[in-house]
Amino acid sequence: MNNKLIKATMIALAVTTQFSACKKDENAPIPDEQELITTLKIQLSNSSKGFMKTFVYKVENGFGSGSGGTIQIDTIKLEPGVSYDAIMSVQNEKAIPAEDITNEILEKDDEHLFVFDSTPSSGNGSVAVSDGSKDKNGAPLNQTFKLTTGGSGNGKFTIQLMHLPTNKSGTTPATAGGETDLAVSFPVVIE
Amino acid sequence: MLRYLFIISVMILLYVPAKSQDSCKMAVKLSLLESHTKEPLSDVLLYIIETRQNALTDENGSVFLDNICPGKYHIHIHSYETADTTLLVIIEKSGNYKLLVNHSEQLLHLVEVHDKTEKTILQQKEVLNINQLRKNSGKSISEQLKNINGVNTLSNGGTISKPVIHGLHSNRILMLNNGIRQEDQQWGSEHAPNIDPFIANQITVLKGAAGVRYGTDAIGGVILVDPAPLRSENGWGGELNLGAFSNNKMGVISGTIEHRFAKIPAISFRFQASGKQGGNYRIPGYWVANTGVQERNFSGTIAYQKPHSGAEIFFSRFENTIGIYSGSHTGSEQDLKNAVNSDKPLISSGFTYKIERPRQEVSHQLLRIKANLDNHLGVWTMLYAFQNNFRQEYDVLRVENGKPQLNLTLNTHSINFNLDHKRIRNLSGQIGIDGVYQHNTFNNGDRIFIPSYYAYSTAAYAIERYTKKAWTTEAGVRFDYKHFDLYNPEGTQLKNVRYLFDYKNPSATLAIKNKINKRMEWNATLSNAWRAPQASELFSAGFHQGGARIEIGNKNLKPEASYSLNLGGKYQMEEKVNVDIALYTQFIQNFIYLSPGADVLTIRGYYKTFNYVQTNAQLTGTDLAISYSWNKHFNSNAQLSLLRARDRNRKDWLILMPSDRLSAGLKYTVDMNEKLKDCFIGMQGQYVLRQTRIPANFDQIDYPRPPAAYFLLNAEAGLQFSIRRQPVFCSISASNLLNTKYRDYMDIFRYFIDQPGTNIALRLRVPFN
Numbered sequence: 033m034n035n036k037l038i039k040a041t042m043i044a045l046a047v048t049t050q051f052s053a054c055k056k057d058e059n060a061p062i063p064d065e066q067e068l069i070t071t072l073k074i075q076l077s078n079s080s081k082g083f084m085k086t087f088v089y090k091v092e093n094g095f096g097s098g099s100g101g102t103i104q105i106d107t108i109k110l111e112p113g114v115s116y117d118a119i120m121s122v123q124n125e126k127a128i129p130a131e132d133i134t135n136e137i138l139e140k141d142d143e144h145l146f147v148f149d150s151t152p153s154s155g156n157g158s159v160a161v162s163d164g165s166k167d168k169n170g171a172p173l174n175q176t177f178k179l180t181t182g183g184s185g186n187g188k189f190t191i192q193l194m195h196l197p198t199n200k201s202g203t204t205p206a207t208a209g210g211e212t213d214l215a216v217s218f219p220v221v222i223e
Numbered sequence: 224m225l226r227y228l229f230i231i232s233v234m235i236l237l238y239v240p241a242k243s244q245d246s247c248k249m250a251v252k253l254s255l256l257e258s259h260t261k262e263p264l265s266d267v268l269l270y271i272i273e274t275r276q277n278a279l280t281d282e283n284g285s286v287f288l289d290n291i292c293p294g295k296y297h298i299h300i301h302s303y304e305t306a307d308t309t310l311l312v313i314i315e316k317s318g319n320y321k322l323l324v325n326h327s328e329q330l331l332h333l334v335e336v337h338d339k340t341e342k343t344i345l346q347q348k349e350v351l352n353i354n355q356l357r358k359n360s361g362k363s364i365s366e367q368l369k370n371i372n373g374v375n376t377l378s379n380g381g382t383i384s385k386p387v388i389h390g391l392h393s394n395r396i397l398m399l400n401n402g403i404r405q406e407d408q409q410w411g412s413e414h415a416p417n418i419d420p421f422i423a424n425q426i427t428v429l430k431g432a433a434g435v436r437y438g439t440d441a442i443g444g445v446i447l448v449d450p451a452p453l454r455s456e457n458g459w460g461g462e463l464n465l466g467a468f469s470n471n472k473m474g475v476i477s478g479t480i481e482h483r484f485a486k487i488p489a490i491s492f493r494f495q496a497s498g499k500q501g502g503n504y505r506i507p508g509y510w511v512a513n514t515g516v517q518e519r520n521f522s523g524t525i526a527y528q529k530p531h532s533g534a535e536i537f538f539s540r541f542e543n544t545i546g547i548y549s550g551s552h553t554g555s556e557q558d559l560k561n562a563v564n565s566d567k568p569l570i571s572s573g574f575t576y577k578i579e580r581p582r583q584e585v586s587h588q589l590l591r592i593k594a595n596l597d598n599h600l601g602v603w604t605m606l607y608a609f610q611n612n613f614r615q616e617y618d619v620l621r622v623e624n625g626k627p628q629l630n631l632t633l634n635t636h637s638i639n640f641n642l643d644h645k646r647i648r649n650l651s652g653q654i655g656i657d658g659v660y661q662h663n664t665f666n667n668g669d670r671i672f673i674p675s676y677y678a679y680s681t682a683a684y685a686i687e688r689y690t691k692k693a694w695t696t697e698a699g700v701r702f703d704y705k706h707f708d709l710y711n712p713e714g715t716q717l718k719n720v721r722y723l724f725d726y727k728n729p730s731a732t733l734a735i736k737n738k739i740n741k742r743m744e745w746n747a748t749l750s751n752a753w754r755a756p757q758a759s760e761l762f763s764a765g766f767h768q769g770g771a772r773i774e775i776g777n778k779n780l781k782p783e784a785s786y787s788l789n790l791g792g793k794y795q796m797e798e799k800v801n802v803d804i805a806l807y808t809q810f811i812q813n814f815i816y817l818s819p820g821a822d823v824l825t826i827r828g829y830y831k832t833f834n835y836v837q838t839n840a841q842l843t844g845t846d847l848a849i850s851y852s853w854n855k856h857f858n859s860n861a862q863l864s865l866l867r868a869r870d871r872n873r874k875d876w877l878i879l880m881p882s883d884r885l886s887a888g889l890k891y892t893v894d895m896n897e898k899l900k901d902c903f904i905g906m907q908g909q910y911v912l913r914q915t916r917i918p919a920n921f922d923q924i925d926y927p928r929p930p931a932a933y934f935l936l937n938a939e940a941g942l943q944f945s946i947r948r949q950p951v952f953c954s955i956s957a958s959n960l961l962n963t964k965y966r967d968y969m970d971i972f973r974y975f976i977d978q979p980g981t982n983i984a985l986r987l988r989v990p991f992n
Contacts, residue, residue, distance in 0.1 A: 060675045060710035060719045064668040066628050067621055069826050091826045101715075103824065126715070136621050143621075195554070195621065198569060206561045209569055211619070212554030215828035 069133060071123040072191060072216050076108070076116040076179060083116070089216040092126055107219045108189060110159075115180045120146065122193065122214065137175065137193075141167035145197045145208050146174035149190040150220075157185030157222055171200040187220040249291045249317040253298070255284045256323050262692055264324070266651055270299040272309070277452065282345070282695050282736060300324065345688065345697040345734040346433055346748050347789045347805050349373075351426040353451070358939065358954065360986055361466035361475040361499065364398075364420045368446065371428050372862040373805070373846035375881045380972040381471075381504045381979040382516050382545050383415045387969065388430055389807060390842050390866050390880045391443025394757050395783075398446045399437065400589065401537060403608040406635040406661065407587055413971075417541045417587035417612065419520035421464065421477040421497040424451035430846075431787040431807055434730040434752025435684055435699035438657060441752045442785040442811065453493055453526050457485040461991040464497075470982035471514070472574065473501030489527050496521040502576040503546075506977040507964040512572030513546040513579050531598075537591040545585075546578035549619060551975050555827045556772075562975045563927055569975070584615045584627070601644035610635045618670070630666040635659065652687035663758065671765050673758045674719075676709040686732070693738040701730045705755050711762050726755040726782050742796055748789045756780035760815055760835045773823055777835040784812045803848040814840035814870075816877070819924045831924070839871040842880075861887040867916065875918050878925065881969055882914035882932075895942075901952075902942040909935045914968045930973055933965035941986075952988040957981060 070092045077084040087108050093101035110116065124131040137144045148161045159181055164174035192205050193214035202208030205215075255264045263284025270277050271288070273296050278286035291314060298310045312320055349371045359367050365376045365384040377392045378384035388396050398405040400418050407417045427447040434441045454460050459482050466475035477497035484490050499518045503510045522539035550570040553559040562569055591608045611634050615627035641655035657680070664675040686699035707724035732750035739745070762776040787809035794802040817833035824830075844866035852858045868880040888907035894900045914929040921928065941954030962981045966973040 060712075061665050061667045061669070062712055062717050062719065063665065063671040064717075066618065066670045072826075091824055093823070093825060133621070140621060196549075196619070198571070205557055209561070211552060212558050212827050213621075214826055215555055215557070216826065217828075 065126070067133075068124045068126055069122055069214055070125045071130075072193075072214055073121045073123065074108075074191070074218075075119045075121075076110070078114060078116050081111075081114065087218060089218060090125065105218070107221055109221045109223070110179075110181045112181055112184045112222050115178055117176070118179045119176045120191070134175070141173045141175075142169055142171070142200075143196050144213075145172060145194045145200055145202070145210070146177075147192050147194060147203055147205060147208055148174070148177075149192075149204070151188045151190075152185075154182060155185075156183035157187035157220060158182035159187070159189050159220060159222075167200070181222050184222050187222070188217055189220045190215070190217045192216075249293065249314065251288045251291045251314055251317060252319045253278075253286050253288065253312070254319060254321045255280050255286075255300075256321055262649075262690065265688075265690055265695070266646075267300065272297040272299055282690070283738060298322065345695060345736055345746070346732075346750070347430045347746070347791045347807070349428050349430070351423075351428075353424050356420070356423055356426065357952070357986075357988060358941075358956070360421065360464055360477070360988075361468060361473070361984060362420065364416055364418050364423070364426070364448065367420055367423075368426065368428065372803075372848050373430060373844070373864050374428060375884075375969055377879075378967075378970045378972070379413050380511065380514060380548055380551070380970065380976065381506075382514055383413055383547075385415050386446060387881060388428065388444035388446075389809070389844060390868050390877075394440055394754060395442040396444050396446065397433075397437050397441040398448065400448050401450055401539075401591060402447075402593075402606060403589060403591055403610070404438065404637065406610050406633055407585075407612040407614075413547075413583075414614070417543070417585055418448055419497055419518075419522065419539065419541050421479075421495065421520070422450050422522055422539065423448045425449045430805065431748060431789045431809065432730075432750045432752035432785045433732075434703075434785075435701045435732040435750065436686060438682060438701075439680070439703050439705065439728075439752070440754040442754055442783060443809075450524070453491045453524060453528075454481045454483040457483050457488060459991070463989045463991075465987045467985045468501065468982055469984070470979055471501040471504035471516075472576075473499060473516070475499040489529050490525070491528070492523070492525040494521070494523045500576060503572055503574050504979050505574075506568075507962050507980045509568050509976075510572045510574055511548050511568060511976055512570040513549050513582070515546045515576050515578040516543065517578070518543040532594075532596045534594045535592070537589070537593075539587075539589045541585075541587040543583075543585055544578055545583045547581040547583065548972065548976065549579075549581060551972055552581055552619065556830065557828065559974060560926070580617045580619045582617050584617070586613045587611070599645065601642050604639075604641045604643070606637075606639040606641070608635075608637050610637075616670075628670045629672055630669055631663070631672065632665070633661065633663045635661045649690050650687055651690070652685065654685040655683070657682040657684075671712070674709050674711040674762050676707055676758050678705065678707050680705040695736040697732070697734040699732045703728050703730070703753070707755070707758075709758060709762070722761075722778070724755070724761075728753045728782060728784070743792070743794050745790070745792045747791075748787075750789075751784065751786045753782050753784040755782050756815060756835075763835075772831045772833055773825075774817060775820065775832055775834045780815060780835060780837060781813045783815055783837075786810045786812075799852050801848075801850045803846075805846045807845070808841065808843040810871075811840040811842070813837040814877075816870075819920070833924075838873065840877055841869045841871050842877075843867045843869075856891050856893050858890045858892070859888065860890075861885070870918070873918075876916040878918050878921070879969070880914065880916070882912045882916075882929070884909065884911040886910070898945055900943045904940040905938065907937045907939075909937070911935075911967070927974075929968040930966035933963060933967075935963055935965075936960045950990060952986075952990075954986045955983065956986075957983045 071088060071090040073086050073088050075086045087106040088104050090104040122133040122137060124133060150159045152158045159179055162178045164172050164177040167173040192212055194205060194208045194210040195213045196210045198209030199207060205212060255267055257264060265280050265282050265284055267280045268277060269286055280286050293315050296312045296314055298312055310322060351367060351370060355370060356367060363384060365386045368374045368386045369376055373389055375387040376384040377387050385392055398416055405416055429445040431444060432442055433445045437445050461480040464477040479495040481493035497520045501516045503514050520541045524537045526535040527533055550562060550568055553562060588611045593606050595602060595604045614631040616629040618628040637659045639655060639657050641653055643653045659680045661678040682701060682703040684701035688697040705726045709722045710719040711722060713720045730751045730753060734748040736746040737744060760776055760780055761778055763774050764776060787807060789807045791805045815835055815837055818836045820832040820834045822829045823832050847863040850860040863885045865883045866881055868877040870877050886907060886909040888905060890903060890905035892903045895902055911933055913932045917929060937958045938960050939956040943950060943952050959981050964977050966977055
């Protein structure tokens, strides 16, 4: 009669206590941030002026945290009315050693596109982009390009990397389409 | 020895004149009443010997039998241990037959053993029966549930959807697959329930908090998916279902075979399998890239059934691959704005069955072992289940590596002991205990999603039902204890930090039902339920791909507790008029939601952040359904569903709640001749209003405003015919008949694309016996 109820309760309790007595897993899995990009480096040079400098834009948080992490945003300081050769590299500096992602982008250059924006768009404090590099199909990639400064003044230079753009001849994120992999804004000082 | 003398008299009263005599198509209602007091006897198992049917009397002591031929029937009333009783009923016409029996403590109430669908607690409920399920076969469980008034879906485009009951979804509602709590959809809107809808013979939705019987998380309601009882006649049986859908060129096939041995009649089995394959679906004017779907499922049941004991083993496997529209993954807030501002899909596509990244590959396996025994105390049931849910997500990569970026495993063992005790005068009820062990983990190197954890829970409950004359009262109490052992990767080196959480909570329910007269009844339910915060709400710290935002967990969240009051009224006039009204209000203490926080700089620009916080919420609404039969052929129906969801602390509306909606339909049914039966043609229109009750700060946290109101028209037609005495059922249905271009507020893809266009479905069903 009641024995059965007691028995059933006992079995259930035994089963549950056995569950809680399970060995604790101290080696819980560790996740990894997928295809993390932390840094965009832009090297600007002008051989006739003997100028060569690398500017860094780094936000280390990735998407695993709610805070900014280590941030380094260089100000691009250049002379007015001069053309510079620009080469960009993309890195994951959270990896040890730092991982250079530029080669992956060059391998899949038909699936990537850099687009640029300058504020102001012309005149003092502005920069202009020309002669961007092409992908294997002869369509724009813009990993290397020519940067020409306007007159003296302050501005902002924005670089965005689009993954799988729907229109390779687009010059803004909206016209290029695809998913934004990078969106960085360098302060610019021309003097 | 017979301790009680029972069944002193049997009286059969026929008080409803039958409709035309259509041999073997009679609808019969048997009402079991106590001979002296005329009180209905609920939860008593009747076995009709001639048809080999089992039926359990409902709260009104009634059972309904369809397709009965005229003749003599022996009705066996099952009782405890000692001799059972058999009554003779002569059925000549459709109608209501009263069976009068002397009250006896020996009558066996509730026998889950015999595979009738699980007894539900006294609460507002709505049922999708096998005919309704067949009409929509090939659709997902969530899409099927949309046919219940007050139930909507939360979707990710046309391929992923999950049910919403009275505004609540995901981890606030419970799904029970064959009596087992489905463990697979706790995580978010992009995780649909992994249940093969072809398993279901009946789906019941309990609206409102139902924590006492079904446990934690049943805040908004419970969905019970029940398979058909195993075969009760000797020999072989089966069914073949075929479906074809025009919109995504999807084909669906499902087959069932079952057998009951003639020589060893205690053993019967069933094997069932289904599969589907669909390609990209179509919205008005465009194909949607990468939205194909594949599904392969099977299940098997074997049961040993004696009158007073039995055992059953059930195994099922569900497996699917779902493509996700790639335009729905945005890298930045700017990407999202670009998608929102475009009136056509940003990713253009043609038709293909091929599924690329991003995609999900999910499998769900369930092993369920049930044993039961009845003695003079009542019916004892032991239910053990093991579930394995494995989910792989393949993201879009810079360089293809052939690997998934997320491998999530959720293993759950659960055990339940339940005693449905013998009726003690007018009191029937059940007591039981539950134990659950759960392990959630992922693979090393996966994308961050939720931390790995172990969860242990135990619970004890008791529910008693008191029935006297036209009144039924039910009261229940439960106590739950839940322990979380969680490992969260933290810091720049992502070291696992261990967290322990303990949650304990009582819950209770009180329900009353009163039958005023033959046509009218009302009910009231006061109940509560609670749920512990999920690992994602406690610890999520990541980028939300669909919404281009960062969601941040909160370790200090307290459990949510819900208190709901449901009032219901029913008016039924003998197959002519049917009115069903439900009013509900639900107070949810510590309601967990996302509140906007400071913007955070990332390598992809500034992101909005959202923090998990708590408030007190109040959800109030009504569901109204009316149906009216004009004559033998024409039937019309109308439904209305309203919801007001308030944040009581901020005195504001809650975000992402379904808007008000109404629908109406007309159906014409006719039997042409002996060979062409059950011919029907019907039309259903639905009007969904724009959600205007949105938080005051909506424009800062979401964009754009909820989409405009829309009207949809659906149509269906079908018939039954015979080929060499083999019945064949055939139907055609069309959803979004007018190819209306619209978006829905409860669809996450509303930012990116329209809802699916016209979908015409052809269905064929061939039963074998």
